[in-house]
Structure formats: C-alpha cells, structure tokens
Amino acid sequence: MTTQNLELDLLETVELDDEGYLIEAHDWKPRLAEAIAGVLGIDLTDKHWTVIRYARDVHAQTGEAPTLRQIVQNTDVTMKEMYQLFPGGPAKYAAMIAGLKKPTGCI
Amino acid sequence: MKTFLVLGAGTAGTMVANKMNRMLDPDEWRIIIVDRDETHYYQPGFLFIPFQIYSTPEVVKPKRDLLPRSIEVVITDIERIEPERSRVVLTRENRVIEYDTLVIATGAGIHPEETEGMLDGGWRHNIFDFYTLEGAETLGQYLKGWPGGRLVVNIAEMPIKCPVAPLEFLFLADWYFHRKGMREKVELVYATPLPGAFTQPTCSQVLGEMLDRKGIHLETDFNIGSVDSGRGVIASWDDREIAYDLLVTVPVNRGAAVIGRSGLGDELDFAYTDKHTLRARDWENIWVIGDAANVPASKAGSVAHFMLDVLVENILRQENGLPPLPKFDGHANCFIESGFEKGILIDFNYDVEPLPGRYPLPGLGPFTLLEESSVNHWGKKAFRWVYWNLLVKGADLPISSHMSMAGKRTIEPIRSKS
Numbered sequence: 001m002t003t004q005n006l007e008l009d010l011l012e013t014v015e016l017d018d019e020g021y022l023i024e025a026h027d028w029k030p031r032l033a034e035a036i037a038g039v040l041g042i043d044l045t046d047k048h049w050t051v052i053r054y055a056r057d058v059h060a061q062t063g064e065a066p067t068l069r070q071i072v073q074n075t076d077v078t079m080k081e082m083y084q085l086f087p088g089g090p091a092k093y094a095a096m097i098a099g100l101k102k103p104t105g106c107i
Numbered sequence: 108m109k110t111f112l113v114l115g116a117g118t119a120g121t122m123v124a125n126k127m128n129r130m131l132d133p134d135e136w137r138i139i140i141v142d143r144d145e146t147h148y149y150q151p152g153f154l155f156i157p158f159q160i161y162s163t164p165e166v167v168k169p170k171r172d173l174l175p176r177s178i179e180v181v182i183t184d185i186e187r188i189e190p191e192r193s194r195v196v197l198t199r200e201n202r203v204i205e206y207d208t209l210v211i212a213t214g215a216g217i218h219p220e221e222t223e224g225m226l227d228g229g230w231r232h233n234i235f236d237f238y239t240l241e242g243a244e245t246l247g248q249y250l251k252g253w254p255g256g257r258l259v260v261n262i263a264e265m266p267i268k269c270p271v272a273p274l275e276f277l278f279l280a281d282w283y284f285h286r287k288g289m290r291e292k293v294e295l296v297y298a299t300p301l302p303g304a305f306t307q308p309t310c311s312q313v314l315g316e317m318l319d320r321k322g323i324h325l326e327t328d329f330n331i332g333s334v335d336s337g338r339g340v341i342a343s344w345d346d347r348e349i350a351y352d353l354l355v356t357v358p359v360n361r362g363a364a365v366i367g368r369s370g371l372g373d374e375l376d377f378a379y380t381d382k383h384t385l386r387a388r389d390w391e392n393i394w395v396i397g398d399a400a401n402v403p404a405s406k407a408g409s410v411a412h413f414m415l416d417v418l419v420e421n422i423l424r425q426e427n428g429l430p431p432l433p434k435f436d437g438h439a440n441c442f443i444e445s446g447f448e449k450g451i452l453i454d455f456n457y458d459v460e461p462l463p464g465r466y467p468l469p470g471l472g473p474f475t476l477l478e479e480s481s482v483n484h485w486g487k488k489a490f491r492w493v494y495w496n497l498l499v500k501g502a503d504l505p506i507s508s509h510m511s512m513a514g515k516r517t518i519e520p521i522r523s524k525s
Contacts, residue, residue: 068330069264073374079332083344089328104403 010035021095021102025059028099036097048085048097050075055098065095065103109136112195112206114185115363116142116170118150118499119397119411120212124178126419126501139179139204141197147173148240149494151408151487154272154444156243157250158283163240165491173499185213188369190390208392208422211371211378213363215268215398215406221359222263222331229336234354237276238268246355250283255292256352261341262299263331266375267360268398268406271453273297274304274314275444276355281321282446295322298329298341298349307460310453313477317445360406362399377401382457383433385418391425394418404437404457412498413438416508438510442487450483452476456510465514468505476515 010032015023020036022028033052037044044052054075058066068091072079082090091103111127113120124140131138152166171180183199194205217238219225225234235249236242258280260273267273277297284290297304297318303311304318304325318325332344334354342348362376371387372378379388380400387393396418397411404410414435421431437457444450452474453461463477474483497504 067374069374079344087345 011039017101019102022099025056025099025101028056032099033097036099040093040097042086042093042097044097045085047077047081051077051082051085051094052098055094055100059098059100065091065098065100067091067103109207110205111136111138111208111210112204113138113140113210113212114188114195114365115212115214115397115399116140116144116147116174116180117212117214117397118408118494119214119399119414120210121147121170121173121499122411122415122501123210123212123396123418124174124501125499126415127422128175128178129501130419130423133177137179138177139181140174141181141183141185141195141204142170143182143184145170145182147499149491150238151269151494152491153237153240153243154275154279156240157235157237157246157276158279159247159251160279163244166240168495173495185363185365187365188371190369190371190387190393193392206392208426209394210418210422211366211387211393211395211399212397212411213366213378213399215360215362215377217358218361219356219358221361222334222356224334224336225356225358227334227336229334229339229354232336233339233352234334234336234356236356236358237272238357249353253353255284255289257294257296257350258353258355259296259298259341259349259351260355260357261329261331261349262301262357263359265300266406267357269441270305270405270407271441271443273299273357274318277318277323278321278446279444281323294324296324296326296349296351298326298331300328300330302327307455309463310455310461310477313451313463314443317479321446362401366399373401375401381431381433382437383435384421384431385414385435386421386431394422402435402437405439405441407439407441408494408498409440410438412504412506413440413508415501434509436509438508440506442483442490444484444487445479448484449479449481450487451479452483452486454510454515459510459512462515462517464516467514473514 014027017023055066086093095103113124147168147170149166152161155161183197186196186198188195194203196203217236231245235246260277262273277295284293304314305311330344331341333342340348340350362372366372366378367376378395378399380395380402382402387395396414398406417435440454442450442452452466455461465473466476467473474486
C-alpha cells in the first residue's frame with residue numbers, strides 16, 4: 001500500500017463537511033493535515049507548519065480560524081508567501097489543513 | 108459626582124450620549140463626550156455626493172447642535188485610554204478624565220496608505236474614495252468631466268463600513284451614466300475580495316444577478332496587493348491584474364489607533380467586545396458601540412442603533428448590581444440604492460441571512476425585502492430626516508432592536524453562520 005493510499009484511508013476515518021472542512025477540530029492530528037494538504041496538491045513545509053500551528057492556537061483561544069491579516073501580522077510569513085503556500089485561497093486552505101471550520105467572512 | 112465618558116461623537120456616540128442624558132440623574136452624573144472633529148457627518152449621504160444627488164450642506168451639521176447643553180463636548184484627539192486606572196488622557200492640554208463608565212464609539216476610518224502604491228501619484232487624480240466627504244466631493248467634480256472608460260470599484264479588505272455601499276455606488280453609476288447618455292462609453296467592474304457579490308448566499312445571488320443585468324463585471328476573490336498608478340493597474344496578491352481609467356477604492360478600514368495603543372483592540376484596532384452584551388472583553392466598566400466594536404456584525408448606522416437599547420439597558424443593569432444580558436443579536440437593516448429611483452431592503456442578524464419577503468413598518472412600509480421597489484428608494488431618502496431628527500438624538504424608532512421573522516419567506520433552512 002502506498003503512502004498516498006494510507007493518507008486517503010486516514011481521511012475516511014474523520015467527518016468532513018460538504019466543502020472538505022473537518023467538522024470536529026479535535027479529530028485533527030498532524031498526519032491528517034498532510035492528508036488534506038495532499039488532496040489539495042500541497043506539500044507541507046516548515047512555513048506551512050508555522051501557519052497551521054498559529055491557526056490552531058488562535059482557534060483554541062477564540063473558537064475562530066484566524067484572518068489572513070492576523071496570520072501575516074503575528075507570524076514571520078508574509079502576505080505574498082501566504083499566496084504561494086496556499087494557492088487559490090490562503091485563509092480558507094490554511095483553515096482546512098489546520099482542521100478548522102471555514103473562516104466566516106465579515107460583512 | 109460620577110462621570111459617564113463617551114469617546115467619539117459620530118452616529119453611535121451621539122446616540123448614546125443623548126439617550127443616557129435622559130436616563131441618568133443629573134445630580135449624580137456628568138456626561139462628557141470627546142471627538143476630534145467639530146462636524147457631524149451624515150455618512151450614508153456620502154454615496155450620493157459623487158452623483159450630485161446630495162450636496163455637502165445636506166450631510167453636515169455642527170456636533171454641538173445635536174447634543175444638549177448639559178453634556179460637555181470636548182474637541183481633541185485622544186492620547187490613550189488607561190483602563191486599569193479608569194481614566195483617559197486627552198491630547199489637548201494633556202487633560203485627564205477619570206471615568207466611572209466609559210463608552211467607546213470611536214468608529215472606523217479608511218487607510219489608503221495600507222495598500223502599496225495607493226497614494227503614489229493617482230490619489231485624488233484618478234483614484235478616489237467615497238467614504239470621506241473630501242473624497243466624495245472630488246470624485247463628483249471628476250465625474251462631471253470624465254469622458255468615459257473603465258471604472259473599477261475595489262474593496263481592499265473586509266470588514267468595511269457599510270458593506271453594501273460599493274454595490275450601491277455601482278448601481279448609481281450605471282444610472283448616472285445612462286442619464287448622461289454615455290453608458291456605452293463606460294465599462295463598470297467590481298473587484299471584491301469576497302467570493303461573490305456579497306457574503307450571504309441568497310443575497311449574494313440576488314445582487315450578483317442584478318450586477319449581471321446592469322452589465323457590471325464581477326471579479327471575485329480579488330485581494331489587492333498593490334496599485335500601479337503609472338500604468339493604471341491594480342494587482343492582486345495572486346498576480347491578477349485589472350486595468351482602470353478611474354479607480355474608486357474602498358481602502359482598508361481600521362478602528363481608531365488609540366484603541367490599539369491602549370491594548371484594547373485587535374489587529375485592525377477594533378475594540379475587543381462581547382458580541383451579545385456589548386461590554387468590553389476585559390473591562391467591566393467599558394462598553395463598545397458601533398463600528399469601533401470587533402463584533403461580527405455589519406459596520407453600519409442601523410447596527411449601532413440596534414446596539415443602543417441593549418447597551419443602555421446593560422449599563423443601567425450594571426449600575427444596579429445586575430449582570431448584563433446577552434441580548435444583541437447582530438441585527439442589521441440596510442437600504443440598498445439600486446438606481447433608477449429604486450431600492451432593495453435587507454434585514455438580517457448574526458444567524459439569519461437576508462431573506463426575501465415584506466418588511467412591515469407602520470406609516471411608511473411595507474418595504475420589499477431583497478427585491479427592487481420604489482418605496483425602498485423613498486424610504487432611504489426619507490431616512491436622512493429620520494437620522495438628523497430622531498436617530499442621533501437617541502429617540503425610539505418603530506423598529507425593534509431584535510430582528511423579527513415577520514414577513515420573511517424562508518426558501519431553505521436558515522443557515523447559521525457560527
């Protein structure tokens with residue numbers, strides 16, 4: 001069995017919503033992050049882990065996923081890097097890989 | 108003598124000061140309100156100025172005219188709030204005011220300098236905002252002589268004050284250029300960081316279809332990284348470019364810097380606030396109302412108005428040794444001008460998205476929800492009188508602070524945002 005199959009098996013052990021966000025944040029573990037990132041076509045680097053750890057810390061304190069501005073202001077990752085690390089939607093894909101709910105847009 | 112101190116004399120602060128003036132015993136309390144500006148602006152009117160629908164005198168009044176003589180009005184910047192000492196240090200003459208109860212109503216403002224290149228060369232030449240009186244006035248002058256081209260409206264980052272205003276601007280621009288007989292010479296583009304025309308699904312769909320009908324191009328998920336005023340191009344962080352001849356920007360909105368430097372606010376200087384009681388997160392004698400609060404509600408005058416009753420009740424409860432009640436539901440009620448003397452009304456809160464139906468209101472209504480009608484347009488125009496004469500005076504309006512489901516049609520299960 002290949003590594004990728006193992007990761008996909010791991011994804012089947014947890015409950016995801018329609019868009020692929022983990023329903024229970026406490027179901028998350030680092031290997032699951034790698035599995036979700038794999039599905040998104042992202043190889044996790046140290047920079048990714050900085051963002052993931054920060055996002056989980058914020059969620060533990062506030063119950064919400066951080067905004068892009070919070071991530072950039074409170075870690076050493078720049079805005080430009082965020083778009084390179086999580087192409088197509090840095091705040092939402094960072095939350096998805098960190099096992100958090102989709103960030104709520106402010107209106 | 109106890110001190111009730113209000114920071115900020117905009118829509119929210121003026122309402123609070125006026126209402127508390129009727130509630131507090133003048134033998135026991137003095138009320139002081141602080142603001143940096145002598146002038147009160149009717150901010151919903153700024154939208155109409157570029158299109159010569161309103162003129163400046165219709166949207167300004169001296170702040171003192173909106174407050175009774177018994178309230179002390181101090182015009183100054185604020186150096187810092189010292190919550191651990193229950194005092195505020197003002198810039199003017201370094202005056203220190205010790206308070207028993209503090210209300211933060213310092214609002215939100217635009218920060219074009221936060222976007223690279225925004226202030227380089229193009230600012231107030233072919234780049235304008237309409238969230239300041241000066242921006243709206245200069246844009247109006249520019250539009251009078253503009254020969255046409257591509258007009259791009261861009262939101263730099265959420266949250267912003269009055270999140271429907273950029274859409275209203277586009278609807279009015281479509282109407283304005285039609286009226287001038289030059290609509291075919293103008294390309295209208297809406298570049299937004301949101302995934303659709305608006306955030307909430309039903310409303311986003313309705314407004315998205317309206318943009319389409321009016322021939323306005325929608326560019327979603329566009330997070331602006333920089334402006335190149337030499338080339339006339341805005342670029343997103345993911346390297347998409349949009350060329351403009353005229354850029355109407357809604358720059359980054361921030362709370363007052365004094366909130367951040369006093370350790371009371373988040374990354375954007377919005378004050379940490381309990382979203383249901385409206386008390387400051389960390390301080391029992393500090394309350395927050397209006398745009399200054401970091402609650403996940405719209406930054407709009409209607410929201411400040413709906414906050415008012417909850418805030419006043421909770422302050423009075425606390426005075427009587429009772430705990431504050433978690434009664435604020437995030438209620439917002441917004442008229443959206445859609446051009447051609449029509450409008451849309453949306454009514455929603457933290458948990459219920461804007462729904463279609465009818466909005467009952469004695470005397471004026473019913474208004475149509477999420478659907479264009481003339482009565483909505485006249486409701487919005489009538490609102491200026493209501494604002495100056497009732498709303499900022501803290502008078503009761505025939506609209507409940509809590510959102511009601513009366514008249515609303517649920518077309519699918521109500522979505523919860525939490």
